Each structure stands twice: as C-alpha cells, then as structure tokens.
Amino acid sequence: MASKRKVCIIGAGPCGTSALFHFDQISDSATEVVCYEKSDTWLGLWNFTWMTGTDEFGEPCHGGMYKHLWSNGPKEGLEYPYYTFTDHFGKAIPSFLPRPAMRDYLEGRLVKKSKSDIKRFIKWNTAVRYVRYNKKSDDFTVTTENLKTGQTFDTNFTHVIVAVGIFNTPDKPYFEGIETFPGRIIHSHDFRDATQFKGQRVLVVGAKYSAEDIALQCLKFGATSIVTSYRSSPMNFKWPVGIEERPLVKKIQGKVVHFLDGSSTEVDSIILSTGYKYKFPFLEDNLRLSSSRTLYPAGLYKGSLWLQEGNKKLFYMGVQDQFFSFTMFDAQGLWICRYITDTLPNKLTNCEEMKKEAQKWVQRCRGLKGINEQIDFQADFIKDLSYGTGYSPDAPKANKFFHKWDSDKKANIVSYRDQQFTSLYSGTETAPCTKPWFQNFDDSISQFIKR
Amino acid sequence: MASKRKVCIIGAGPCGTSALFHFDQISDSATEVVCYEKSDTWLGLWNFTWMTGTDEFGEPCHGGMYKHLWSNGPKEGLEYPYYTFTDHFGKAIPSFLPRPAMRDYLEGRLVKKSKSDIKRFIKWNTAVRYVRYNKKSDDFTVTTENLKTGQTFDTNFTHVIVAVGIFNTPDKPYFEGIETFPGRIIHSHDFRDATQFKGQRVLVVGAKYSAEDIALQCLKFGATSIVTSYRSSPMNFKWPVGIEERPLVKKIQGKVVHFLDGSSTEVDSIILSTGYKYKFPFLEDNLRLSSSRTLYPAGLYKGSLWLQEGNKKLFYMGVQDQFFSFTMFDAQGLWICRYITDTLPNKLTNCEEMKKEAQKWVQRCRGLKGINEQIDFQADFIKDLSYGTGYSPDAPKANKFFHKWDSDKKANIVSYRDQQFTSLYSGTETAPCTKPWFQNFDDSISQFIKR
Numbered sequence: 001m002a003s004k005r006k007v008c009i010i011g012a013g014p015c016g017t018s019a020l021f022h023f024d025q026i027s028d029s030a031t032e033v034v035c036y037e038k039s040d041t042w043l044g045l046w047n048f049t050w051m052t053g054t055d056e057f058g059e060p061c062h063g064g065m066y067k068h069l070w071s072n073g074p075k076e077g078l079e080y081p082y083y084t085f086t087d088h089f090g091k092a093i094p095s096f097l098p099r100p101a102m103r104d105y106l107e108g109r110l111v112k113k114s115k116s117d118i119k120r121f122i123k124w125n126t127a128v129r130y131v132r133y134n135k136k137s138d139d140f141t142v143t144t145e146n147l148k149t150g151q152t153f154d155t156n157f158t159h160v161i162v163a164v165g166i167f168n169t170p171d172k173p174y175f176e177g178i179e180t181f182p183g184r185i186i187h188s189h190d191f192r193d194a195t196q197f198k199g200q201r202v203l204v205v206g207a208k209y210s211a212e213d214i215a216l217q218c219l220k221f222g223a224t225s226i227v228t229s230y231r232s233s234p235m236n237f238k239w240p241v242g243i244e245e246r247p248l249v250k251k252i253q254g255k256v257v258h259f260l261d262g263s264s265t266e267v268d269s270i271i272l273s274t275g276y277k278y279k280f281p282f283l284e285d286n287l288r289l290s291s292s293r294t295l296y297p298a299g300l301y302k303g304s305l306w307l308q309e310g311n312k313k314l315f316y317m318g319v320q321d322q323f324f325s326f327t328m329f330d331a332q333g334l335w336i337c338r339y340i341t342d343t344l345p346n347k348l349t350n351c352e353e354m355k356k357e358a359q360k361w362v363q364r365c366r367g368l369k370g371i372n373e374q375i376d377f378q379a380d381f382i383k384d385l386s387y388g389t390g391y392s393p394d395a396p397k398a399n400k401f402f403h404k405w406d407s408d409k410k411a412n413i414v415s416y417r418d419q420q421f422t423s424l425y426s427g428t429e430t431a432p433c434t435k436p437w438f439q440n441f442d443d444s445i446s447q448f449i450k451r
Numbered sequence: 452m453a454s455k456r457k458v459c460i461i462g463a464g465p466c467g468t469s470a471l472f473h474f475d476q477i478s479d480s481a482t483e484v485v486c487y488e489k490s491d492t493w494l495g496l497w498n499f500t501w502m503t504g505t506d507e508f509g510e511p512c513h514g515g516m517y518k519h520l521w522s523n524g525p526k527e528g529l530e531y532p533y534y535t536f537t538d539h540f541g542k543a544i545p546s547f548l549p550r551p552a553m554r555d556y557l558e559g560r561l562v563k564k565s566k567s568d569i570k571r572f573i574k575w576n577t578a579v580r581y582v583r584y585n586k587k588s589d590d591f592t593v594t595t596e597n598l599k600t601g602q603t604f605d606t607n608f609t610h611v612i613v614a615v616g617i618f619n620t621p622d623k624p625y626f627e628g629i630e631t632f633p634g635r636i637i638h639s640h641d642f643r644d645a646t647q648f649k650g651q652r653v654l655v656v657g658a659k660y661s662a663e664d665i666a667l668q669c670l671k672f673g674a675t676s677i678v679t680s681y682r683s684s685p686m687n688f689k690w691p692v693g694i695e696e697r698p699l700v701k702k703i704q705g706k707v708v709h710f711l712d713g714s715s716t717e718v719d720s721i722i723l724s725t726g727y728k729y730k731f732p733f734l735e736d737n738l739r740l741s742s743s744r745t746l747y748p749a750g751l752y753k754g755s756l757w758l759q760e761g762n763k764k765l766f767y768m769g770v771q772d773q774f775f776s777f778t779m780f781d782a783q784g785l786w787i788c789r790y791i792t793d794t795l796p797n798k799l800t801n802c803e804e805m806k807k808e809a810q811k812w813v814q815r816c817r818g819l820k821g822i823n824e825q826i827d828f829q830a831d832f833i834k835d836l837s838y839g840t841g842y843s844p845d846a847p848k849a850n851k852f853f854h855k856w857d858s859d860k861k862a863n864i865v866s867y868r869d870q871q872f873t874s875l876y877s878g879t880e881t882a883p884c885t886k887p888w889f890q891n892f893d894d895s896i897s898q899f900i901k902r
Binding site: 048049050051052053054055056058059060061127129130143145150151152169170171172174178179181182183184185186187189190192193195196277279281282284285288290 | 499500501502503504505506507509510511512578580581594596601602603620621622623625629630632633634635636637638640641643644646647728730732733735736739741
C-alpha cells in the first residue's frame, strides 16, 4: 500500500524516540516517518557536553546536563513496562541512577525492543528552521538545514510531532544591580560540574528541582556555603549544614546580595536555577503552544494534540511538568501513533468535543492541592492516554513510588536517593547502594552495578 | 511618488545603522526601509549584558562584550569623517576608548547627524526567522517574530541587507579529553569580567585579537598565570611576566593540559579565544555566504552584493575581517544605499562582470603578505567603495594609523593603548591618558574625558 501519511518528528530525545519506537512497532505501511535531530546522537538531554552557549555548529546548546547528575526520581517510577531495569542490567540495582546508567537503559530499550533499526528514520545533524501549515493542502511545509553541509530543504508532511523537550530555553529573571556583580552568573542550563564551585560561596536562585539538586551538588563537591532564594515558597527541607534558604533577591550591589527579608550576604557566584520557558522558534505563531508551565497545558487534547486552528495534525510531546517522565512519554508516543494511524477505538474527531474534554483536565489541574494530588493527577493522565492503546494498565500505579519518594525527601533530602522500591513489572527490589549518594563520587556504570 | 522599493535591513548594529543612516540622508521617496533588531537597543555588540548563552527571550546572546573592554584600535582609524570624536566629545581625548565612551560616540553620530529620527525605521525585539527568495516575483519573503508577543509575520521585500555581524557564533575546537576537565571552559563570547579569573591559572586558546586582549585582561585583573596556545603561529609580543605562549593543545587530562611541544601545565580555567564562524541560520542555502574568514569573502561584488543566483538584491555588510571597522561599515552602507536607490554613476549591472571584478579582489587578497599589506588592502577596499558615492576621500588614509598601531604593539603590547595619533578630519591630537591603560580600572566616560 502506498504511503498516505507522512509524519515529521522533531527531536530524537526520550519523547521523539518513544513516538518512533511505537511507529516501528505498528509498522503501518501507509505511514512514513522522518525524525529530525539536530545533534549526532539520540536521547537528548541524557547526553553530556562540555560546551555551553552554542554547540559545534553554532546552534544553541540544547541540554543542561551536568557531570555527576543522578536521577532525582526512583527508577521504578520511570520504567518501561515491557523493558524493565532488571531486563536491561540483568540484576537488581539501586533505585537512583547516575546519568550514564540511565542513558544506557534508555538506549537499551530502543536497541533491544525495536522491531527494526529505528535509527534509519532519523536525519542526524538536522535543524528544523521553520514549520508552516498549508491550509489549502492541509499539510505542513517543514524547512530543515543539514548542519554539516549547510543545505536547506523544504519537505511536506501530513503530521508534525513537536518533541524538542521543555528544558532547553532558560528563563532568566532580572534583579536590580545584577550587571554590577563581578563574579560568575550562570543559569542552571550552563551548570556543568559542581567542582567548579569548590571553596566558593554560592547563591542558587530558585526553589524547584534544579535549585534543590544544584545546591546539594555544590555542597557535595566542596562549596563553602550555599544560599538558595525562593520567590513564592521555600523548599523547607531539612538542609544539611552549608545550605540555607532565603526569600527572593531584592538587589545586588557588587558581591553583596540583598534579600526581601532585609538580610544580605556576600557570594562568589550566582546560579540561576530559575527554570525554563517553552520555546518553539521554528513554529508559526498559530501552531505554537503558549501555556504557562503546568501538568496539563491548555490547548492540547490528551495533552498531545494541538487544538487551535482545528487542523488536528500537530502534536506536542512531553510539555507537561513531569513525575513519570519516560513512562509518560511512552504512553503518549503510543497514543499519538495510534491516533495518526487511525488505530484507536472510540477516537474523538470533533474539535469542540476535544476542546471540552481538554478543558476539564485543565480545570482539574488548576484545583490540585499539594504534591500527592499532582502525582495522582499525572497517573490519571497516563491512564487516560492508555485507554484503548494497549499500554500497560499497571503504569499509573507507580504513583505510590512518588508518594514515598516525596516523603523520603521530606525526611532527609541528603539520603532520599539511598532508599528502596520494588518494581511494578519485574517485582525486583532495589539493591542496596554500595555507598550513600552523598559520599559516592563515582558515576560510572561499572561501580553502580557492582554488587 | 509611490514606494517602488522595500528594503529589509537585518540587525541594527554598527553596520545596519550605517545603512539606515544613509537611506535617511538620501530620503528617496521611492524607497521604504525596515530594520529588524532582535534586542531592544541598537549598536549590537557595543552593548554589555550580564547574560551568557541565551537572552531574556531565550534567543542566543548575540554579543560577546565584556566589562572593562577598551577599543583595541586607535579611534583615529575608526572615525566617521563627518562626525569626529572631537565633534562628539568637544575636546581632545585619548585614542583608545573604554566601551561606554565608544558606544556614546557611535550613538552620537546616529542621533545628531541623522536628518530624521531613524529609530522609527527599526522594529525592536524582532527576530528574523527565515528569508526566502521568490524567483517568480524577484523578491524576498522575510518571516519575523515579535519576541514580546510571539506573533510571526511574513513580509515581502525587494531588497535584503544582512547586517547581523560576524562575532556572534563561536567557533569551538575540540581537544582530546576536554570533557574530563573539571574547571570552567568558556568561549571568549561568554567572557564577561576578567575579575572572575583572579587568582587562577588560565589557559587562553588562540592567537588573534581576542586571545591577545583576554590574556592581557586576565593579567590586569589578577589572574596568577596565563598560558596562551597558538595553532599556526605565536603572537610573539613581548609579553609581561605572567603571560606565555605555547603551541597548540594536544590533549587534556583532568586539570593538566598537554601541548604539541611535549610540555604540559595545570590550569584552573580554559578560555577558548578561537574566533567566530559565519552563521546565517535564517537564510536559504542559496542566499548564504559560505566563504572562510578573510578580508575579502568570495561571492560578493564590492564586498557587499551577493552574486549567486544572479538576483542582485541581497547584500552583506561587515563580513570582512576588520581594521577600519566603523569607517568601512559606513562607506559600505553608503555604497549599498546608492546601489539600491540607483544613484551610483557607472553602476555595473552585468553579473559576469561583477563576478570578474570580485574575483580580482579575492585573488589580490590571497597574495597579501604581512599585516601592513592587509591594512593597505582594506584602505583600497574603502577607496573602491567610495568611487562616485561621495564618501570622504580621506578615509583610506587612516591606514597610516594602523601601521603605527601595529608597530606600537610590537614595541610594547601593554602600553600600545597609551600612544598618540592625530585625526585625519579634525586635526585633533590625542590627549594624554590620565593613567596608563594597564593601571586604569575605571571604564567610565567621565573619568575618560576628564582632563
């Protein structure tokens, strides 16, 4: 059968490759898939680069990965139901993985569980410059550049999946006088190695996951003191000596930072762990998601299908705030794949109905109170994505791991990565850590899986 | 008379504003001009920002300006013939200006010598996303984004002037083991303040202007030691104690850097002062300059008009290696303006003839020996641009200042900024410096012009 659909996936990170994986599983002869990836490897931010700012092609560095990063969620909450960590490593391992081990697992799924060599669908070193929707022909013109040759191309597609991730474009606040600060100022996106802050007094602005982890990293690797600064509410962990929380920065005068509570302190470096913004510079404005950051961005049916303009052919992946991450991306990739290949039972096609349904989720999301409700909400989202797709019905049950994880963190922010869980799918229990995370300076896979 | 030409200028830096300035002088009612500027101010890299990587809109930071930068060429070699430094400051001043004073002068020309308020031609906070040439209608479709509202627009233009500069996209070499280096690695584009390297042992890779200046800056502001590393040939200045030159880096192992001569040294930070590459991601490949860096890039008639495809409606400004900088941009802006408005005597229109003429310059450029020949070549280029445009015939005579400047640097790299010159246009002699540059830590305009 001749190809009647041509699908463009933008980005070969954990999201894009999950879509690719499921298209490969379904192997629909009427559907052609092309994935554009601007780097020369897959799995996006799970790769480390020593570069900051721009990459070897002069493109903005996409990922903010740092040396010594360990997963901040338990692997049991992120697992692929059909390819467990035990499947990959062949034995029980601890629950929080150093970056190389996590990347290895993610790659293992793609290599070992794909029906065919899915790398053949990926156009490497190719940046998407612009995407236009053509109303007349109801398709998209995607303009790409081969970064190695400089050649540009226009290609038409019936569907586009935007899978560039949401951790690539720093959100940078301005504080009065910041331009007078003589020390180093970076966004967490450019944080590469905590040892660079050894012996320093560091200001970490922010009170979310990266602020929390970068403060701990800096302490672990020898910073003298870390002051974190929150906008709305403190993280309120039982911080070890060396880390403290203060309200938002009011102004900066030379090396002295003044806070809203009237206190001040001198610091050597400033790390803005102030999060990221949605950025889709390659999309026409009518195709562009413009929600604020949330667990359920407005304008997306099933958190995936872009509803504006009623074209029903543009999809977003992984634009949600995340607990389940890889599991969620995977359930979403499968749903999108089934939607596009017309293999969903009870598929909604009426745009108004879809909008109504999306709006219900958005409203429920707005009413969520506390982290446990947020975790359960994302579990329900995965359940909703899985109706009729055949995705594991057990996946949402990982919410219990995140509940425990949250309480572990509240009990002890330094030791939460040393805690134990039991896999939903393999039944494997966490192997004990060889060393507590805070004392473990070896990120290699070999030390990590050594028992 | 109705507008019959619509000109798009991309970028409101020293190049783009020079084009704008001359369009305003000519005030041709048949020509409409729009300038897109992605930031909220003009003069491009002469603005300082504390940010690195991406700006407040998540766009790549354009300029690599650093605190404490002083011009590295004498003002007498960069002067606008019709608006001298004496016109601007009202008195004699030293020849090498700190950044704020230089920016003030550049702005002075635009504000005081324009016939009208030329800011009205500039669309601020507007990024150019893509430029297509339409063969049928012999015009361009320029796709822009208003960065404040996110709105995208398609606008057609008869002519496009690319004036985004050539110092925005770092060229980053890879050295074996660089990813194992635990310290800070930046490109000079992200260098913001030399005081950040106080007390450190710094490796500066490179042997051109930014390597030279950043090495001196680091020493001036208290770095313990600076090793510079050259690829083809050393700078060979009489370096002060604390700066030394070595051949290229061979590999890096942790903090230890090994050089091609077999020597090695331990450093705390690495600054890649390895230059920039041409980057025009918003242009179709057939519109895109792809020469190597030189005083006369191939493919441009009068160093300005893009000859490929024979459309004769796309122009580049300031893509040359530079001695005369502002003077050259200005002569070029005037030439382009006269070419577009059809007010050039003896204007060539035959593409083959233009190509032949361009090729002659490219060939002469290839044969240049030594810096003095390069300086004179650029003087001749300015002379060539000025035929029939009415640009000052004195401008090329500034070559003598660059000859002296080069010999001053060879005599003493630390004191060359303290030397004296006499303006071609005002006859004003350099005022003596209040303090030698190496001992002067005050970059303010007020101290600089104080006598």
